[in-house]
Amino acid sequence: MADISGVPHLFGGENALRDDLKARLERAGLHVTSAIAGTRGAAHALARHGGGIIPDGRLAEGIGPLPISALRVDHDTTEALSRVGLVRIADLIALPRAPLARRFGPGLILRLDQALGAQSEPVAAEPDAPHFGVRMTLPEPIGLQADVMAGLERLLDRLCDKLFATHRGARRLRLELHRVDHVAAQIEIGLARPMRDPVRIAALFAKGVEGVESGFGIEAMRLSAPLTEPLPPEQIGDGPTVGHEDVLADLLSSVGNRIGFDRVLRLLPATSLIPERSFLLAPAAYSEPEPLVHYSGAKRPITLFPPEPVTAASGTPPASFRWRRMRFTTLRAAGPERITPEWWFDDPAWRSGLRDYWRIETREGPRLWLFVTPQTTAGLALPATARAQNWYVQGEFA
Amino acid sequence: MIAPCVQPYAELCVTSNFTFLTGASHPEELVTRAAELGLAAIAITDRNSVAGVVRAFSALKELARLRDEASATTEAAQDGPTIRSQHVTDHSSRQTVPHFTGRTAAPAPQDAPLPKLIAGARLVLTDSAVEWLALPTDLAAWSRLTRLLSLGKRRAAKGECHLNRGDVAEWGTGLILIALPPDPLDDAQPLNTRADLQSLARLFPGQCFLGAAPLYDGRDQNRIDQLAILAQGLNLPMVALGDVLMHRSARRPLADVLTCLRVGCTIDNIGEQRLANGERRLKTGAEMARLFHRHPAAIRRTLEIADRCAFRLDDLRYQYPDEAQDGEPAQDRLERLAREGLRWRYPAGPPPKIVHRVEKELSLIREVDYAPYFLTVHDIVQFARAQGILCQGRGSAANSVVCYLLGITEVPPESITLIFERFISKERGEPPDIDVDFEHERREEVIQWIYDRYGRERAGLTATVIHFRSRAAIREVGKVMGLSQDVIARLSGQIWGWSSAAPGEERLRDAGLSVEDRRVQLAVQLIGEIIGFPRHLSQHVGGFVITNGRLDELCPIENAAMEDRTVIEWDKDDIDALGLLKVDILALGMLTCIRKAFGLLADHRGQRLTLANVPPEDPPVYDMLCRADAIGVFQVESRAQLNFLPRMRPRKFYDLVCEVAIVRPGPIQGGMVHPFINRRMGREKVEDLGPAMMEVLGRTYGVPLFQEQAMQIAVVAAGFSPAEADRLRRSLATFKRMGTIGSFRDRFVSGMLERGYDADFAARCFAQIEGFGSYGFPESHAASFARLVYISAWLKCHHQAVFTCALLNSQPMGFYAPAQLVRDARDHGVEVRPVSVNHSIWDCTLEPRTDGGLALRLGFRQIKGLREEDAAWIAAARGNGYPDVESLWRRAGVHPSALERLAEADSFANLGLSRRDALWSAKALTAPAPLPLFGADGEGGTEPAVDLPQMTLGQEMIEDYLSLRLSLRAHPIELLRASLPESMAHDRLSQASGRVTVTGLVITRQRPGTASGVIFLTLEDETGTANVVVWKKVYETFRKAVIAGRLIQVTGRIERDGPVTHLIAEQVEDVSHLLATLGRPVMIEANDGRADETKRPVGGSIRSTARHPREQARKLFPSRDFH
Structure with missing residues (x-):
């Protein structure tokens, strides 16, 4: 929707303007239907029903043949009108208005008037999106780290005010330092949570500023927030000024800025009875912590690894066995915990079928989580050595 | 096979699939498996229910019969040599089992004694975490258990049961109570658990036990030890339990799917709620002994408990009400009534044959002591008569002279063969069976009277078990397995009516699914397994069980979904198996219609008729039936019957009896x-x-x-x-x-x-007997129906207007929609007048014509969406008639929306207001009630007049159909005829030969289960109807047009069978789009919603519910589809 009052003559008339617009859009690969009319309502109606130009003062004829649905009225009203045989806009224009308004409400009349120009409906431009960037040009070049930090603090104050005004917080910040010799240095930091607290953000910049070569001095600084997220204002009350989550977020930010945010992981609970699928690993900065649901089953080992075969196992549960070239003797065993694969999900690791898990305390110290797949050898007359191949270690208890 | 185990064991905790959406095996499967495993006993303990126990009981009886047979004839042991390739190793149970085929194979008889069945329940309380298995030791205890369950069920809504600790304490005497406490290793409130256990243990010393079930989660030994300590501390002996959910571990996937259905998630989100393993299956005694090797007493105790539970379901001594009145014993009263009957049935004196027969019947009734049963039916029929409710009895015991004399049946015993042996017999020991049909609109009065007379504790409706059928199975399992909504809709949309088969490969391909896909395979297999599973209990159409003592001491009673109805937990097969008597109180639409027709005849013609005095054997009536002119006539109006009538050529009453009986599954399947x-x-x-x-x-x-x-x-x-x-x-x-x-x-x-x-x-x-199994049809039954056929045919023949009027006022019933009934009436020269605000009332009425005939005035009931109450107000406030729309609004005080409905139905036409004018006026009245200020003497003023565009004939007709579902103006095809040059009018078909093309609205669509996939369509155009036969092959090719078309064009060959002309379809084309050209562009959709079998809605969510009311109205030109 564009207000083209006073513009067409620049293009050589309305027709030429419309053709020009069409040609340009077609070049961009868009096929459009457009309409020019004296009112917003009429242009809307015509653009959706073939397009064209309605000359000044002939609005009623121009949109008369169009269906009533073109008038931006709801479906119910259109249906109700068609029930009494009123299908086109021309049918409505001809009717006395008071009975019409009585039956179908003022909304219909309003839309009709807007289309016919009896009711004004101005076109207004949309506001620009807020821009999060501030800069500072220094009267004298600076070179000291403390000076840069002081400048950064001033910039941050201004930026955070802007963020506050729009209820947003920064997730990514970029500081550009322009040197006298026209070389620019960039420091970019990420934040684990959206944030607009200047003091805490400044702390995260410290390490980056340290590494900047100032050369003959820095004469201008620019700070921008390329990535922001909504952050509603918080109530300030008693208690510590920096909450527990904020401390964790700061830690994640500082660690993440050093080793990369995708390497700082968080364990999340997952609901599955298959041990290796009973948890999820997610980048900490991009996930919310979830409370651990109450777990009521048998104890799980603290470390879990892909199954490693055990050799020289004897008996069920094995009285002694070798694992990682070490010899173990069973002191105490608890089990079996029988877990079957998820039948609807074809997991290659579980193709061998159900597993009987045993918790085995060894005389040597380690408490291991062993499992056996009994069905693979059941019914086959195999020597005991082959049978022993069925035992695996999958985890170790603390 | 499993080696016979030496360790005896009784399984006391088994959840069957009558714990809906939980148990994963049928009671029959569980019992059969228990016999295979050689268990000493099996208890069926469903959650707060005993609904499944009778099935288990019947299964056990059947097993016993098989075994007896096997021991009698040694050859039956040849069931034996197992074919190895049909057996697979079941991973979870590590046992070789017959390959799963969806049905339990006949078990091989064994020498071991069959397990004993213990009927019990698992009591889940609202105020305690401890659940209790209740196993009755004797009949008195069983009665207490059922009363306890009734108490809980009557308190709660349908399908629920609210019990608390106090109830168990009150009713627990004589029950073995086995506690199922929460897992002691994970009990948040061990003190509460202890207290709950202790309180009952103190009340019922020696009756209470503590159950211990292994979970196979690696902590079983620890858990059982803990429970043993708990048991010791509370002095509750510990009992081993299996907590069985399925008969074999192969049912684990199905159990998971049921869990998903219960909690409402998909299989991918089931998470930890799935079964970790398949160990909740029936196990052998040896295996249980291994699990409980440190507690052998726990195993031994199962047997002790099983021995103490002496109650068997056949101990249920059922006492029928004695029906003695005023000190007169039942038998005397019956004999007196029979003698009175002889006098009024045969005023000229009964023939000796009848007298002899009555004596014989009465003495037999005396011997088997069934007099009260006949008296009950007699009393019910008497009540109905007194209320002016038409009724008629049928059923095997109605096949007697006594019933005729008591007025239960109307068929003179001379007119049919009565085989005495079929009446009741001592050796068969089967309960007599009498069904009574009542007018469908007034049956509720009879039902409530029975409740009043016997009380809620003594009378209850039997239940009907609603099973998963194809459509529901596909929808529900498909949803769980994560198939998309449109795939599910496509899969289930292709199912005709109620089928009980899983979708075949071809169906899957049609729905765009890959047959090789593992998910799809799993889904199909599960759909096959879940079909036949009970889903919930519903009420039987009218089977009443009445007792002398308390019914709730026999079986639990629960609330039905319908207000004021109470239902027992067992269905008619269960009742049969236990030998309980039931009286069927059924509803029959035709009786309503006949009563209304009799009423109209009395009003307009002064003719007083009853079921008994309609002039018999009237030749014109048979002439009419021979012409297959039978639309609206009871039973013989169906397509198959209409084709059959000209060949059968009925000339006397007995011909009608045969006619009614022959087009049935039994004789058809028997060829x-x-x-x-x-x-x-x-x-x-x-x-x-x-x-x-x-x-x-x-x-x-x-x-x-x-x-x-x-x-x-x-x-x-x-x-x-x-x-x-x-x-x-x-x-x-x-x-x-x-x-x-x-x-x-x-x-x-x-x-x-x-x-x-x-x-x-x-x-x-x-094959015929198999056919009768699903729907038996004895001669007396056919004779009762044939009477109604004759009476309705007589009415149609002599009083077409009266008959059509009564039919319209009894809708919904019968085979045809009002449009066809009205059309038929007009074809017979009846003047049909449109709905008019100044003439109509709610019902259709008859208006005298100047020539002495009667014209049919359509009533407001034909207008879609108009309420009966509004219609009553309009009729009451009419006075000398309404001059305009506004006066109707002011005087009758109906809501403006009702005015719009009236306007849309063109019921203001006789005020000179066209449909649009009336609607325009109605639209102006938006307030729900008139305001005083703007009345005739107010300040309203007059509106400027408005000229609205006129409607075309096509538009008017479409509007008629939209609002009334029929049009008196024109037939749609009449207007389309010009655009269908190649189509032949239906009335010319009888002279045509060779290949022809016809076009018509589909009015009925039938696929009889007995006709191997052949579909019969009836098409209608402005001249008449055409019978189209679609063979299976043609149907496969034109499936969509055949199932979904409203207006279809059929090309095919003419085939004649006597006087009946068929069109054998070769090509079928859906030309429904032509209907849209008639008026404004409405799409015509295939739906009636009432009898359309092809388009049962596939779950509310699939079809968008947010439809515009006018779009709803697109269900134009409905067809009635049967299968």
Whole structure:
């Protein structure tokens, strides 16, 4: 929707303007239907029903043949009108208005008037999106780290005010330092949570500023927030000024800025009875912590690894066995915990079928989580050595 | 096979699939498996319910019968050598089992004694985490258990049961109570648990036990030890339990799917709620002993408990109400009533044959002591008569002179063959069976009267178990397995009606699914497994169980979904198995129609008729039926019957009896139709089957049509004992479930062969008995129906206007929609007048014409969406008529939306207001009630007049259909005729030959289950109807047009069968889009919502519910589809 009052003559008339617009859009690969009319309502109606130009003062004829649905009225009203045989806009224009308004409400009349120009409906431009960037040009070049930090603090104050005004917080910040010799240095930091607290953000910049070569001095600084997220204002009350989550977020930010945010992981609970699928690993900065649901089953080992075969196992549960070239003797065993694969999900690791898990305390110290797949050898007359191949270690208890 | 185990064990905690959406095995499967494993006993303990125990009981009886048979004839042991390739190793149970085929194979008889069945329940309390298994030790305890359950169920909504600790304490005497406490290793409130256990243990010393079930989660030893300590501390002996959920671990996937259905998630989100392993299955004693090796007493105690539970379901002594009145014993009263009956039924004195027969019947009734039963039915019928409710009895026991004399049936015993043996017999020990049909609009009065008379504790409706059928199974399992909504819709949309088969490969391909996909395979397998699972209990159409004592001491009573109804937990097969009597209080629309027609005749013609005094054997009536002019006539109006009438050419009442009985699953499956017609028309000789057979088959030309004839053949020709023959029919359902039908068939056929009958005839007779299993049709039954056929045909023949009016006022009923009924009436020269605000009332009425005839005035009930109350106000406030729309609004005080409905139905036409003008005026009235200020003397003022565009004929007609579902103006095809030059008018079909094309609205669509996939369509155009036959192959090609078309064009060959003309379809085209050209562009959609079998809605969520009301109205031109 564009207000083209006073513009067409620049293009050589309305027709030429419309053709020009069409040609340009077609070049961009868009096929459009457009309409020019004296009112917003009429242009809307015509653009959706073939397009064209309605000359000044002939609005009623121009949109008369169009269906009533073109008038931006709801479906119910259109249906109700068609029930009494009123299908086109021309049918409505001809009717006395008071009975019409009585039956179908003022909304219909309003839309009709807007289309016919009896009711004004101005076109207004949309506001620009807020821009999060501030800069500072220094009267004298600076070179000291403390000076840069002081400048950064001033910039941050201004930026955070802007963020506050729009209820947003920064997730990514970029500081550009322009040197006298026209070389620019960039420091970019990420934040684990959206944030607009200047003091805490400044702390995260410290390490980056340290590494900047100032050369003959820095004469201008620019700070921008390329990535922001909504952050509603918080109530300030008693208690510590920096909450527990904020401390964790700061830690994640500082660690993440050093080793990369995708390497700082968080364990999340997952609901599955298959041990290796009973948890999820997610980048900490991009996930919310979830409370651990109450777990009521048998104890799980603290470390879990892909199954490693055990050799020289004897008996069920094995009285002694070798694992990682070490010899173990069973002191105490608890089990079996029988877990079957998820039948609807074809997991290659579980193709061998159900597993009987045993918790085995060894005389040597380690408490291991062993499992056996009994069905693979059941019914086959195999020597005991082959049978022993069925035992695996999958985890170790603390 | 499993080696017979030495360790005896009784499983006391088994959840069957009657704990809906939880248990994953049928009670039959559990019992069979328990017998295979050689368990000493099995208890069926469903959650707050005993709904499944009778099935288990019947299954056990069937197993016992099989074993007896096997020991009698050693050859049956040959069931034996197991075919290895049909067996697979079941991973979870590590046992070799027969490959799963969806049905339990007939179990191989073993020497070990069959397990004992303990009927019990698992009590889940609202105020305690401890659940209790309640196992009754004797009959008194069982009664207390059922009363306890009734108490909980009557308190709660349908399907729920609210019990608390106090209730158990009150009713627990005599019950073995086994506590199932929360897991002691993970109990948040161990003190509460302890207190709960202690309180009951103190109340019922020696009755309470503590159950311990292994979970196989690696902590079993620890758990059992903990429970043993708890048991010691509370002095509750510990008992080993399996907490069984399924009969084999192969049911684990299904159990998970059921869990998903219960909690409402998909299989991918089921998470930890799935079964970790398949160990909740039935196990052998040896395996249980291994698990409880440190507590052998826990195993031993299961047997002690099983021994203490002496209650068996056949101990249920059922006492029928004695029906004595004023000190007169029931038998005396019955005999007195019968004598009175002889006097009023035969004013000229009864024939000696009848008197003799009555004596015989009465003495038999005395012997088996069934007099109260007949009196109950008599009293119910008396009540109905007193209220002016038409009713009529049928059923096997109604097949008697006594019933005729008591006024229960209206069929004179002289007119049919009454086989005395079929009446009731001592040796069969079967309860008598009388069904009574009542007017469908007033049946509720009768039901409430029965509740009032016997009280809620003594009378209850039987239940009907609603099973998963194809459509529901696909929808629900598909959703769980994560198939998308549109795929599910496509899969289930292709199912015709209620089918009970999983979708085949072709269906899957049609729906765009890959057959190789593992998910799809799993889903299909699960759909196959879940079909036949009970889903919930519903109420039976009208089977009442009435007792002398308290009914809730026999079985639990619960609230039905319908207000003021109470239902017991067992269905009719269960009741049968236990020998309980039931009276069927059924609803029949035609009785309503006949009563209304009689009323209209009395009002307009002064003719007072009853069911008994309609002029009999009137030749014009039979002439009409021979012409197949029977739209609206009871029973014979269906497509198959209409085709059959001209061939049958009924000339007397008994012909109608045969006519009614022959187009039924029994005779059709038995291939009896063609021999009957051929012999009747003299094209085939009646072969003599010997005097024993001819006595029964003589009147039907040696062809068995009725149920008792088929049974008699089993006795006379196949050498069954009467009891066996009857059990065969009654227990067909059980036999099919247990897979033991085959042995019966062999015996039947070989029995007939031995006696020199034709093998083909024998096979057909057996097929007929199988057909009767689902829907039995004895002669008296057919005779009762035939009376209604005759009466309705008489009404149609002599009083077409009255008949149509009564039919319209009794809707919904019958085979045809109002549009066809009205059209038929007009074809017979009845003037039909449109709905008018100044003439109509709610019902359709008759108006006298100047020539003395009667015209039919359509009533407001035809207008869609108009309420009866509004119609009453309009009629009451009418006075000298309404001059305009506004006056109707002011005087009748109806809501403006009702005015719009009236306007849309063009009911202001006689005020000179066109449909649009009326709607325009109605639209102006937006306030729900008139405001005083703007009245006639107010300040409203007059509106400027408005000229609205006129409607075309096509538009008017479409609007008629939208609002009334019929149009008196024109037939749609009439307006389309010009654009259908190649189509032949239907009335010219009878002269046509060769290949022709016809076009018409689909009015009925039928696929009889007996016709192997053939579909019968009835098309209608402005000149008449056409019968189209679509063979299976053509149907496959034009599936969509055949199922979904409203207006279709069929090209095919003409085929004649006597006077009936068929069009054998070769090409079918859906031309419904032409209908849209008639008026404004509305899309016509295939739906009636009432009788359309092809388009049952597939779950509310799939079809968008947010439809515009006008779009809803697009369900134009409905067809009635049957299968």
